[in-house]
Amino acid sequence: xxxxxxxxxxxxxxxxxxxxxxxxxxxxxxxxxxxxxxxxxxxxxxxxxxxxxxxxxxxxxxxxxxxxxxxxxxxxxxxxxxxxxxxxxxxxxxxxxxxxxxxxxxxxxxxxxxxxxxxxxxxxxxxxxxxxxxxxxxxxxxxxxxxxxxxxxxxxxxxxxxxxxxxxxxxxxxxxxxxxxxxxxxxxxxxxxxxxxxxxxxxxxxxxxxxxxxxxxxxxxxxxxxxxxxxxxxxxxxxxxxxxxxxxxxxxxxxxxxxxxxxxxxxxxxxxxxxxxxxxxxxxxxxxxxxxxxxxxxxxxxxxxxxxxxxx
Amino acid sequence: xxxxxxxxxxxxxxxxxxxxxxxxxxxxxxxxxxxxxxxxxxxxxxxxxxxxxxxxxxxxxxxxxxxxxxxxxxxxxxxxxxxxxxxxxxxxxxxxxxxxxxxxxxxxxxxxxxxxxxxxxxxxxxxxxxxxxxxxxxxxxxxxxxxxxxxxxxxxxxxxxxxxxxxxxxxxxxxxxxxxxxxxxxxxxxxxxxxxxxxxxxxxxxxxxxxxxxxxxxxxxxxxxxxxxxxxxxxxxxxxxxxxxx
Ligand SMILES: Cc1cc2nc3c(=O)[nH]c(=O)nc-3n(C[C@H](O)[C@H](O)[C@H](O)COP(=O)(O)OP(=O)(O)OC[C@H]3O[C@@H](n4cnc5c(N)ncnc54)[C@H](O)[C@@H]3O)c2cc1C
Numbered sequence: 001x002x003x004x005x006x007x008x009x010x011x012x013x014x015x016x017x018x019x020x021x022x023x024x025x026x027x028x029x030x031x032x033x034x035x036x037x038x039x040x041x042x043x044x045x046x047x048x049x050x051x052x053x054x055x056x057x058x059x060x061x062x063x064x065x066x067x068x069x070x071x072x073x074x075x076x077x078x079x080x081x082x083x084x085x086x087x088x089x090x091x092x093x094x095x096x097x098x099x100x101x102x103x104x105x106x107x108x109x110x111x112x113x114x115x116x117x118x119x120x121x122x123x124x125x126x127x128x129x130x131x132x133x134x135x136x137x138x139x140x141x142x143x144x145x146x147x148x149x150x151x152x153x154x155x156x157x158x159x160x161x162x163x164x165x166x167x168x169x170x171x172x173x174x175x176x177x178x179x180x181x182x183x184x185x186x187x188x189x190x191x192x193x194x195x196x197x198x199x200x201x202x203x204x205x206x207x208x209x210x211x212x213x214x215x216x217x218x219x220x221x222x223x224x225x226x227x228x229x230x231x232x233x234x235x236x237x238x239x240x241x242x243x244x245x246x247x248x249x250x251x252x253x254x255x256x257x258x259x260x261x262x263x264x265x266x267x268x269x270x271x272x273x274x275x276x277x278x279x280x281x282x283x284x285x286x287x288x289x290x291x292x293x294x295x296x297x298x299x300x301x302x303x304x305x306x307x308x309x310x311x312x
Numbered sequence: 313x314x315x316x317x318x319x320x321x322x323x324x325x326x327x328x329x330x331x332x333x334x335x336x337x338x339x340x341x342x343x344x345x346x347x348x349x350x351x352x353x354x355x356x357x358x359x360x361x362x363x364x365x366x367x368x369x370x371x372x373x374x375x376x377x378x379x380x381x382x383x384x385x386x387x388x389x390x391x392x393x394x395x396x397x398x399x400x401x402x403x404x405x406x407x408x409x410x411x412x413x414x415x416x417x418x419x420x421x422x423x424x425x426x427x428x429x430x431x432x433x434x435x436x437x438x439x440x441x442x443x444x445x446x447x448x449x450x451x452x453x454x455x456x457x458x459x460x461x462x463x464x465x466x467x468x469x470x471x472x473x474x475x476x477x478x479x480x481x482x483x484x485x486x487x488x489x490x491x492x493x494x495x496x497x498x499x500x501x502x503x504x505x506x507x508x509x510x511x512x513x514x515x516x517x518x519x520x521x522x523x524x525x526x527x528x529x530x531x532x533x534x535x536x537x538x539x540x541x542x543x544x545x546x547x548x549x550x551x552x553x554x555x556x557x558x
Contacts, residue, residue: 008471011471014471064470064475065449066440066443066449066450066452067449067450070444090471091452091453091468091469091470091471094436094440094452094453095440095450095452095453096440097437097440098405098409098436098437098438098439098440098441098443098444099440099441099443099444099450100444101406101437101441101444101521102406102409102410102441102444102445103444105521106521107404107406107521107522108405108406108435108437108521108522109522110405110434110435110436110437111434111435111436120525120526123434124434125432125433125434125524125527126323126329126431126432126434127431127432127434128530129329129529129530130329130331130527130528130529130530131527131528131529131530132433132524132526132527132528133524133525133526133527133528134522134523134524134525135522135523135525136521136522137519137520137521137522137523138521172448172449172479172480172483173449173450173451173477173478173479173483174477174478174479175475175476175477176465176476176477176478177475177476178470178473178474178475178476179473179474179475179476180470180471180472180473181472181473184472185472186471186472186473188471189471191557192557192558216558227489234455234489234490235469235474237489240325240349240431241325241349241350241353241431241489242489244434248557249551249555249557249558259325259326260325260326263325263431266530269555269557270551270555270557272547272551273536283536284533284536285533286533286536287533287534287536287537287555288536288537288538288539288547288550288551288555289536289537289538289539290538290539290540290541290544290547291538291541292541293541296541297541297544300541300542300544301544301547301548303544304544304545304547304548305548305558307545307548308545308548308549308552308558
């Protein structure tokens with residue numbers, strides 16, 4: 001018996017893919033990684049360090065089309081006799097995981113935050129306001145792991161990489177163009193996030209937020225009204241109706257902490273709140289609070305981070 | 313153009329979440345139900361805009377019991393032409409998706425739209441499952457959707473950016489922010505919704521593959537440590553030495 005893990009290797013091996021391998025290893029069976037695209041064998045072999053026993057690659061597939069990837073993963077599950085398939089709960093996990101669940105008639109747990117305990121897998125529900133424990137009734141299982149739920153555990157040996165042909169068929173979805181802003185850290189995977197809200201008064205004041213983020217190596221985020229009025233792009237909107245994130249550190253400046261905002265960020269390990277209003281509801285959800293004007297506090301914090309980095 | 317929009321109910325975003333029966337069931341007592349915001353604001357409104365521009369029809373579908381008719385009427389008030397309710401509790405995403413797919417198979421829709429996830433179970437599962445059951449392409453997390461004849465152009469979220477993709481009908485799409493602006497139903501819409509067709513059909517024999525066994529509330533936060541706004545060195549020191557996050 002083995003566990004199959006789908007790996008997105010399009011742009012190197014991101015942290016969430018290493019998390020997925022580590023997770024699969026913890027399930028206790030042989031770990032087979034399957035990927036598509038054109039990554040180098042030497043890169044893929046390093047998945048062995050995190051627990052993969054073997055990596056399969058289907059080089060005939062060069063898009064993220066969910067039908068093609070489903071065909072390949074289903075074929076690999078068949079030929080490897082895998083009863084469990086693991087994804088990262090990213091955009092591929094969210095499009096291929098459900099298809100594969102239907103194809104294999106395998107119960108799907110989307111956004112797992114822990115390994116199975118007593119046959120139950122923990123997930124976040126009600127936009128992070130609660131946790132649920134799900135059991136799978138079918139013999140076959142599909143699990144997609146919420147990014148940043150566990151740390152990748154390396155230290156092992158490289159593993160063999162083999163070519164695989166899963167008869168992917170044709171892509172129903174044709175990619176015309178892709179726009180990935182250079183040098184920005186994608187929000188869902190970021191470990192550190194600096195976020196700001198309506199308290200910043202206008203889009204021209206985001207320079208200090210970006211500067212702090214740059215100094216920390218953090219991604220930037222915002223509250224919903226800020227995205228709605230066009231001060232910031234939509235993909236930065238966090239909360240119940242935006243992106244749900246769970247970084248190690250979430251710094252929120254000029255955000256009141258409405259329940260819908262909290263729902264998307266309360267999985268953060270540590271929350272720092274900067275607000276002029278000592279009664280702002282966000283302080284109830286914060287670990288560290290600063291009552292003060294963001295226009296003074298944020299640049300001061302940036303300076304303090306610079307100093308800290310300079311002193312090593 | 314025939315459009316099918318999948319609608320789920322969800323608790324109002326301000327709802328306090330509690331559980332009953334030894335934490336095995338969501339306590340609906342006092343909870344106000346709304347149309348799941350992703351389904352309403354993005355999937356339904358974009359479907360209505362496409363219909364207005366290209367003619368055709370918008371059908372909404374939900375898997376639920378008679379208590380959900382109120383939520384269905386809300387969605388009809390925004391402008392859908394007719395509604396279908398598959399008369400069953402939605403046991404899990406697989407069960408729900410297979411019911412909807414069974415209906416869609418016999419009705420030749422050009423596009424099936426879902427929200428990107430519900431705000432209660434957040435699974436992002438139903439759209440992809442329907443697509444697989446129908447054997448059609450699936451575009452997930454779309455923030456833009458334009459249709460020209462039988463070809464659609466979409467923008468979707470990928471890691472750290474967006475992708476522009478093209479797909480032919482029929483297909484399934486899950487809708488995220490950016491696709492449309494929320495519409496507030498007017499009095500005429502609310503009146504008209506009362507008499508629009510709501511067809512109740514019985515479910516197909518399908519077994520759920522998963523079940524929620526229990527729930528827990530997250531541990532409550534310990535008290536917030538207040539830092540002097542003049543002293544950001546202290547905050548950095550705490551984040552490094554105490555919280556160990558930088
Ligand atoms: C169905 C629904 C879904 C929603 N989903 C979301 C969601 O996903 N995400 C989301 O964020 N919101 C969401 N909202 C909106 C939410 O209810 C709040 O309105 C919103 O989060 C408030 O944004 P804000 O904190 O930036 O602005 P405000 O509430 O206006 O707060 C601004 C804060 O800045 C502080 N401030 C002002 N000046 C300064 C200064 N100089 N320095 C420091 N602090 C200052 C103020 O004290 C105040 O606390 C949703 C609402 C609804 C009804």
